[in-house]
Amino acid sequence: MRMQIGTYLTRRLVEAGISHLFGVPGDFNLSFLEQVEADASLTFVGNCNELNAAYAAxxxxxxxxxxxxxxxxxxxxxxxxxxxxxxYAERVPFVHITGIPPLHAVEGRALxxxxLGDGGYGNIGRCMAEYTVAQARLTPENAVEEIDRVLQACWRERRPVHLQLPSDITHLSIDVPDEPFAFANLQGDAEQVALAAEHIATRLAAARSxxxxxxxxxxxxGVAGQIAALAERCAIPCVAAAPAKAVLDETAPYYLGxxxxxxxxxxxxxxxxxxxCVIGIGLRFTEINTGFFTHEIRPEAxxxxxxxxxxxxxxSIPAAPVGAVLKALLGQVKPSSRTLPSRPAVSAAALPGEAGDRLTHAALWPRVAHFLKEGDVVVGEAGTSNTALLGTPFPKNTHYIAQPIWGAIGYTLPALFGSQCGSPERRHLLFIGDGSFQLTAQELSIILRHDQKPIIFLLNNKGYTIERLILGERSQYNDIAxxxxxxxxxxxxxxxxxxxxxxETVSELEEALKQAEQADRAVFIEVLLPEMDAPDALKKFGMVVADYDYGPQGPRNASTKKG
Structure with missing residues (x-):
């Protein structure tokens, strides 16, 4: 079979399960975008800028x-x-395709x-190699092999990959295989998988807690279902690090928090x-997961x-993929008579704050918890929103989107748009601070252009409150327009x-939530909050960050200065 290179690439993308491409057009990618437009199985979604497009993806x-x-x-x-x-940091896979200058210009070092006007064309590829797990510059000679290799790496590692497509080769025809693309189903080595499962089963049988x-x-x-089954069968309590918020059903008896x-x-x-017996599922000892490395886990356990x-x-037991090990483990373990620890009782007290009171975080987040529904997609911006939502109980089947490791402010508004493109049937709620919103605010126009209907809570406290809590409580560098x-x-x-x-008041918030519940359109709620008000966890976090970043002799806010 012969096929144009760009058309073959779109075919492979579709066979890999891809239906949406986010991005921004430019002269070097237009020839490829023409081929995308001709493929009814692919949709190109334009964004306001490339950073927003990456967040949306x-x-x-x-x-x-x-x-x-x-x-x-x-x-x-x-x-x-x-x-x-x-x-890359958060282990999220997508395929980055960049249209590059024509191959003759690259090889001829045209300015x-x-x-950079220096004839060099390897610099971008070197940059991308730091943040992707596979890269290739496509040519008529290597396109068939390299496209498949890079796609396999993307899914295997669950991280981004980078393909450079010269503008003058997209419409060149090459010989391509008839066989459709399929991801390799990595089951590991059977003996290694069995060995790992046997060791874990033995440890679980002997474990007291x-x-x-x-x-x-x-x-x-995709192993949350297996983890839930193991927790139920063996009466194992489960807790979640910040990046795994809402991966398990937070109403289940085995989930503690x-x-x-x-x-x-x-x-x-x-x-x-x-x-x-502490079983981690891909556990990384980042500072956000460990409370700045204050975890206590017995190494032998x-x-x-x-x-x-x-x-x-x-x-280390290599060639033992997590899914295969859990499957083998479920085939070995027997139901346990252990009793799961009970969670602290949730108070049935009335929601804090009176109708005419000015809104505070103490009054806001309990009402947010009551507003959430089963099946919601909740998006929490770094800082105030994410900190509060990590401590908020979620209903069943809630999906939570946040970026706790990379922590780029402004990420969530475009990420909200991207998630809605793929899951338009689900209700989406975004909680974002004013400072973060200003970084990617343009993407609100794309959300409205596509008739999406999220509920957006804009927390307006006139600046970078998380930064103020760390340092510069009254400093002008933490102010914004x-x-x-x-x-x-x-x-x-x-x-x-x-x-x-x-x-701005409790009663206004409650009325806004009622209107949002009934609205069949996008809802934008600007929530006016006191400048230095914050969830208690964020206030503690600010002091810990200051200690870690600046040391005992470093600068402090006057209100938190020690001794």
Missing amino acids: DGYARTSGLCGLVTTFGVGDLGAISGIAGA LHHT PVMILDSDADRF GYVGGASRPDIKELVSQSD FINLQAYEVSLAGR NWRYADLPRAFDRDDKALSLVV
Whole structure:
């Protein structure tokens, strides 16, 4: 079979399960985008800029599977690179395709636009190699092999990959295989898998107080169902690190809550530190997962099921993928008579705050918890929103999107758009601070252009509150312009599709939530909050960060200065 290179690439993308490509057009990718337009199975979704496109691809991939990102060489690639790096850090897979100058210009070192004007064309590929797990510059000679190789790496590692497509080869015809693309089903080595499962089963049978700690791999590698089955059968309590928020049903009896090292709830902290069998699911000891490295896990008790290997008290068993090991383990373990620890009782007291009171975080988040529904997609921006939502109980089948490791502010608005493109049937709620919103605010126009109907809560506290809590409580560098945020939906959309509200009191918030519940359109709620008000967990976090970043002799806010 003969096929044009760009058409073959679109065919392989579709066969890999990709239906959406996010990005920005540019002269070096237009020939490929013409071929995308001709493929009824692919949709190109234009974004306001390349960074937003990368964030949108990340958000889509978290709820709807593999997707693509399309940029143009140089300026487009570097505009997207922070979003690509964030996806690498958070283990989110998508395929980055960049249209590069014609192959004859690359080989001839032509001094073209979007380059550094020095004849070099390897610099962008070297940049991308730091933040992707596979890269290739396509040519007529290598396209068939390289496209398949790079796609396999993307799914195997659950991280971004990078393809460079010269503008003058997209419409050249080459010989291509008849066989459709299929991802390799990596089952590992059967003996290694059986060995790992046997060791874990033996440890579980002898354990007095086992516990499982989930990280993002539980979601990325699709093993949440197996973990739930294991927890139920063996009466194993489960806790979740921040990247695994809502991966398990938070209403299930085996789920106890979040794990943040020494900053965890006292009963969870004690359970983990005293456990004689701690099973991690892809657990990474980042500062956000460990409360700045205050975790206490007995080394001899720790088992970590990673993507393709198992670590047993420091001994590595390779060629043992997490899914295969859990499947084998479920075939061996027997129901346990252990009693699951009980969670602290939830108070049935009335919601805090009176109707006429000015809104505070103490009054806001309990009402948010009551507003959430089963099946929601909740998106939490770094800082105030994510910190509060990590401590908020979620209903069944809630999906949570956040970026706790990379922590790029402004990520969530485009990620919200991307997620809605893939899951339009689900209700989406975004909680974002004013400072973060200003970084990627343009993407609100794309949300409205596509008639999406999210509920957006814009927390307006006139600046970078998380930064103020760390340092510079009254410093001007933490100030931002105080936009008329609730007017922006109308400015971005001439058809006035959105309902815009401003709330400052408890009663105004409650009325806004009622209107949002009934609205069949996008809802934008600007929530006015006191400048230095914050969830208690964020206030503690600020002091810990200051201690860690600046040391005992470093600067402090006057209100938190020690001794």
